[in-house]
Amino acid sequence: MTAALLAKGLDKRFGSLVVAGGISFELPVGERCALIGPNGAGKTTLINLLTGMLTPDAGEIVLNGEDISRAPPARRVRKGLARTFQINSLFPKLNPLEATTLAVCERRGETGDFLGRLAARRDAVDEAYDILKSLRLDGVCRRETRELAYGQQRLLEIALALATQPKVLLLDEPAAGVPKEDSGELFQVIDGLSRQLTLLFIEHDMDVVFRFASRILVMVGGRLLLEGTPAEIANDARVREVYLGSAGHG
Amino acid sequence: MSDASVPAKPPAEFLADGARWRWAEIAFWLAATLPYFVAQDYLQLAGQVLITGLFAMSLDLILGYAGVVSLGHAAFFGLGAYACGVASKWGWGEPITGLLIGGAFAGIVGYGASFIVSRFKGLALIMITLGLNQLVAEAANSAHGLTGGADGLQGVHTWDLLGYFHFDLYGVTAFWYILAVVFACFLLTRRMVHSPFGLALRGIRENSTRMVAIGAANRAHIRKAFVIAAFMAGVAGALLTETTETVSLETLSFQRSADVLVMLILGGVGQLYGGVVGAAIYMVARDRFSDVNPQYWYFWIGLLLIAVVVFLPNGIVGGLKKLGGYLGRAGR
Ligand SMILES: Nc1ncnc2c1ncn2[C@@H]1O[C@H](COP(=O)(O)OP(=O)(O)OP(=O)(O)O)[C@@H](O)[C@H]1O
Ligand SMILES: [Mg+2]
Numbered sequence: 001m002t003a004a005l006l007a008k009g010l011d012k013r014f015g016s017l018v019v020a021g022g023i024s025f026e027l028p029v030g031e032r033c034a035l036i037g038p039n040g041a042g043k044t045t046l047i048n049l050l051t052g053m054l055t056p057d058a059g060e061i062v063l064n065g066e067d068i069s070r071a072p073p074a075r076r077v078r079k080g081l082a083r084t085f086q087i088n089s090l091f092p093k094l095n096p097l098e099a100t101t102l103a104v105c106e107r108r109g110e111t112g113d114f115l116g117r118l119a120a121r122r123d124a125v126d127e128a129y130d131i132l133k134s135l136r137l138d139g140v141c142r143r144e145t146r147e148l149a150y151g152q153q154r155l156l157e158i159a160l161a162l163a164t165q166p167k168v169l170l171l172d173e174p175a176a177g178v179p180k181e182d183s184g185e186l187f188q189v190i191d192g193l194s195r196q197l198t199l200l201f202i203e204h205d206m207d208v209v210f211r212f213a214s215r216i217l218v219m220v221g222g223r224l225l226l227e228g229t230p231a232e233i234a235n236d237a238r239v240r241e242v243y244l245g246s247a248g249h250g
Numbered sequence: 251m252s253d254a255s256v257p258a259k260p261p262a263e264f265l266a267d268g269a270r271w272r273w274a275e276i277a278f279w280l281a282a283t284l285p286y287f288v289a290q291d292y293l294q295l296a297g298q299v300l301i302t303g304l305f306a307m308s309l310d311l312i313l314g315y316a317g318v319v320s321l322g323h324a325a326f327f328g329l330g331a332y333a334c335g336v337a338s339k340w341g342w343g344e345p346i347t348g349l350l351i352g353g354a355f356a357g358i359v360g361y362g363a364s365f366i367v368s369r370f371k372g373l374a375l376i377m378i379t380l381g382l383n384q385l386v387a388e389a390a391n392s393a394h395g396l397t398g399g400a401d402g403l404q405g406v407h408t409w410d411l412l413g414y415f416h417f418d419l420y421g422v423t424a425f426w427y428i429l430a431v432v433f434a435c436f437l438l439t440r441r442m443v444h445s446p447f448g449l450a451l452r453g454i455r456e457n458s459t460r461m462v463a464i465g466a467a468n469r470a471h472i473r474k475a476f477v478i479a480a481f482m483a484g485v486a487g488a489l490l491t492e493t494t495e496t497v498s499l500e501t502l503s504f505q506r507s508a509d510v511l512v513m514l515i516l517g518g519v520g521q522l523y524g525g526v527v528g529a530a531i532y533m534v535a536r537d538r539f540s541d542v543n544p545q546y547w548y549f550w551i552g553l554l555l556i557a558v559v560v561f562l563p564n565g566i567v568g569g570l571k572k573l574g575g576y577l578g579r580a581g582r
Contacts, residue, residue, distance in 0.1 A: 111450040
């Protein structure tokens with residue numbers, strides 16, 4: 001079976017700083033993979049490399065058997081690779097309904113239509129609304145995004161990504177800035193997503209990671225230190241040393 | 251604030267509501283006919299205001315909706331004006347096809363320019379559009395044989411509208427013709443703003459990085475908006491040519507590019523009506539102030555511009571909308 005997402009020897013330096021050094025991994029379809037590592041390890045950079053927002057110096061990226069290493073970012077999205085942002089990157093003056101409908105329309109290739117009415121795209125609007133509802137955003141989806149509570153904006157990050165109907169979804173600290181009490185609930189929502197969807201999520205809270213991940217990648221200083229099941233990672237001395245020992249419970 | 255007792259509108263209906271005609275809009279367009287009924291002496295000024303309003307509206311499409319700042323938009327106004335004028339000089343003075351000739355010519359040049367424009371942002375974009383404007387202006391200046399250069403294009407003659415309405419000395423036909431064309435272009439723009447494409451433009455303005463992350467082809471969207479805006483600016487230029495029967499280099503001057511930007515910011519960027527309202531305020535103010543004090547009228551415009559930017563971030567139209575919102579709520 002082909003992997004949903006495959007990275008082979010990704011390299012990236014900023015000047016003399018190696019932020020990605022020979023990164024290779026494979027995500028089988030439906031995997032719930034956590035990417036952990038201390039601050040500055042290069043986790044966000046890895047997502048930027050995978051999605052094409054940064055160009056790697058070397059390496060290969062394969063999505064569902066297709067080499068997308070050279071595809072521009074927007075095309076990777078259309079091929080089924082979506083992401084969310086660690087720091088909210090939304091449309092402040094659009095309401096969530098508009099924003100999500102926009103994402104749906106982009107996916108369906110309907111945004112070239114400049115004479116039809118948006119509201120007449122009932123299928124797209126309803127699909128957007130269903131996504132928002134599944135993330136419990138239906139109540140606030142008529143207000144401007146900038147008026148939404150922070151936690152709701154985090155959910156909207158996910159809603160926009162889901163509207164692209166991804167096969168692989170990369171979540172960059174979805175619970176960043178969300179109070180610890182609420183992050184469990186947020187991950188419950190994430191965990192409830194389709195089992196066909198392959199997930200890679202970055203998360204610092206080890207309780208959450210061990211609860212929701214089926215596999216864990218550990219990254220330190222731009223390199224993958226190791227990967228394994230939650231049990232293997234929990235018992236690895238090196239992980240305890242470099243990660244759990246220092247930044248794990250900061 | 252939000253009343254939980256009233257069930258929320260279904261999503262599609264809610265979006266349709268945003269696109270519905272408001273009373274204020276109907277009143278606005280009825281008021282636009284007033285010069286004919288109450289101020290016949292000012293028909294010419296009213297026509298100029300409408301033409302400039304259309305020009306500003308075309309800029310709003312790229313600036314207000316797609317967030318593309320252009321300091322060279324007069325290039326397209328002037329190209330439209332000259333294309334229509336030259337066609338007329340060569341013997342084709344039919345007004346409606348004249349508009350299409352002007353719009354198409356500006357649109358074609360806009361299409362070429364859009365490949366460069368869609369690749370840049372911010373200061374670089376301002377400089378590129380500015381450079382483009384200078385380029386076109388200088389080209390028109392040196393092509394003396396074709397454009398008349400600094401003397402202006404002479405020998406433009408506009409045929410009767412629909413072969414029936416003569417363009418009279420008082421400017422009555424011209425006024426109604428301009429109003430009809432501007433209104434038609436407005437309807438088109440309004441439709442566009444409320445279309446899926448219009449939403450995509452707003453998305454680019456709000457966050458172009460996120461647009462990429464939802465798979466949007468930003469550059470293609472910007473190119474398309476730019477061509478449509480160039481076309482509309484060209485139509486506005488052609489309107490000016492047809493109703494004044496002359497074209498001067500001023501139509502594609504940098505001054506015009508700067509003025510239209512000022513008007514749009516005064517009226518309100520991304521407000522749909524900002525262009526027309528800004529043009530009206532600016533040009534009526536110029537008309538009044540320059541009677542009193544011809545040298546210094548720019549002083550007052552400068553003051554007004556600063557005041558609006560400081561106190562009304564969404565321009566005069568944005569301010570009025572807000573006021574309308576307050577009054578509406580207070581009246582309930
Ligand atoms: N555009 C850039 N130019 C130069 N250095 C950068 C750039 N982006 C990131 N870096 C550096 O690369 C390293 C990795 O950053 P990255 O944001 O990927 O870390 P991270 O693992 O996501 O950290 P965090 O947990 O804090 O989000 C850091 O040292 C950062 O300072
Ligand atoms: Mg990060």
